[in-house]
Amino acid sequence: MTQPDSILLVDDHPVFRLGMRHVLAHRFSRAALAEAGTFDEALLQAQALRPAPALFVLDLMLPGFTPDTGIPLLRGLYPRAVIVVLSMAEAAAHIEQVMQAGADGFVGKSVPPDEIAVAIESICDGEILVRTAPSLLGGEALALSPRQREVLALLEQGKSNKEIGARLGISPLTARMHVSALMRVLGVDSRTAVVARASRWHLPR
Numbered sequence: 001m002t003q004p005d006s007i008l009l010v011d012d013h014p015v016f017r018l019g020m021r022h023v024l025a026h027r028f029s030r031a032a033l034a035e036a037g038t039f040d041e042a043l044l045q046a047q048a049l050r051p052a053p054a055l056f057v058l059d060l061m062l063p064g065f066t067p068d069t070g071i072p073l074l075r076g077l078y079p080r081a082v083i084v085v086l087s088m089a090e091a092a093a094h095i096e097q098v099m100q101a102g103a104d105g106f107v108g109k110s111v112p113p114d115e116i117a118v119a120i121e122s123i124c125d126g127e128i129l130v131r132t133a134p135s136l137l138g139g140e141a142l143a144l145s146p147r148q149r150e151v152l153a154l155l156e157q158g159k160s161n162k163e164i165g166a167r168l169g170i171s172p173l174t175a176r177m178h179v180s181a182l183m184r185v186l187g188v189d190s191r192t193a194v195v196a197r198a199s200r201w202h203l204p205r
Contacts, residue, residue, distance in 0.1 A: 002124040004054035004082065006032040010042040011059040011086070019113065020086070024057070027117040031055075039065035046078065053081050055124060060087035060094060071101035082124050086116065090132045092181060099130075099177050106180075108132035122189065130180040131189060148185070151178040156195050 007024055011017040017035055025033055034049045036042040039062045046053050056074060060067065067085070074083055082105075085098045090108040098106050105123035107116050111131055119131035147168075154164045165175040179191060186197045 002121075003028055004031050004124060006049050006051050006053050007034070007055045007057065008042060008046055008049060008053040009033065009035040009057045010037075010039065010062060011035075011057075012037045012062055013059075016109075020057070020116075023113045023117050024120075027121060028055075038063045039070055046074075053078055055120070056081055056083045057120065058083065058085050060085050060089050060098065067098050067101040067103070071098070071103050075102045084120055084123050086120075090184075092184070095130055095132075095180070095184065096177060099180065100173075106130045106132075119189070130184045132184050132187070147178060148182055151175065152182060152194070152198055155179065155182070155191055156198075 007028060009017060009021055009024060011020065014037070017037070021033060021035060024031075031054075032049060032051070034045045034053075036045045042056075042058070042062075046056075056078070058065070058070075062070075071083060071085075074081065083103045084105045084107060085103050086107050086109060087094070088109045090110065095106050104126075105119070107119045107123075108131065109116075111119065115131070122131075150168060151164055154167060159167065161172045161175040161179065164170075164179070165172045168175065170178075179194070182194050182198075183189060183191075186194055188194055188197055
């Protein structure tokens with residue numbers, strides 16, 4: 001398990017930030033923990049934090065923040081840091097925007113606090129990319145896009161993101177995003193679980 005030695009929590013809602021600080025402090029007890037309410041404040045706090053931030057936990061709807069510019073800026077300043085976006089905006093378009101910008105993962109605020117901590121820990125370990133509340137739809141009501149069905153079929157063959165990308169003529173990053181989207185839609189945290197749930201629900205390929 002990877003334990004970050006310093007964490008910067010950035011959210012403009014003080015009550016949520018207080019609760020999340022408690023969750024992170026409990027899960028990562030040895031980490032230095034700082035917080036900020038705006039993106040500009042986060043940049044100042046990051047400069048002051050020692051050691052430098054190893055984990056950023058950012059709200060998507062921050063004052064002064066847009067993922068298309070903010071995430072690459074953090075990535076350039078702190079290339080070894082893990083960047084996790086934690087947000088109520090759980091639409092697929094928002095998640096894709098965040099991941100395209102270079103975040104390591106996305107966790108929805110609809111996820112219970114203890115599961116948020118586990119998801120962040122898993123992202124630090126490189127195990128998952130996206131975690132939202134499980135879909136309320138049953139398998140029969142769930143419709144996958146043609147591309148998602150193609151990716152699912154290749155996952156069932158045990159293909160890696162690189163192999164999926166090569167087979168479908170897309171980049172490994174795009175393949176990874178499709179896999180993450182499948183995890184989000186099916187409400188699971190791993191590639192193996194995607195295949196298992198798809199089989200149990202008899203989803204069309």
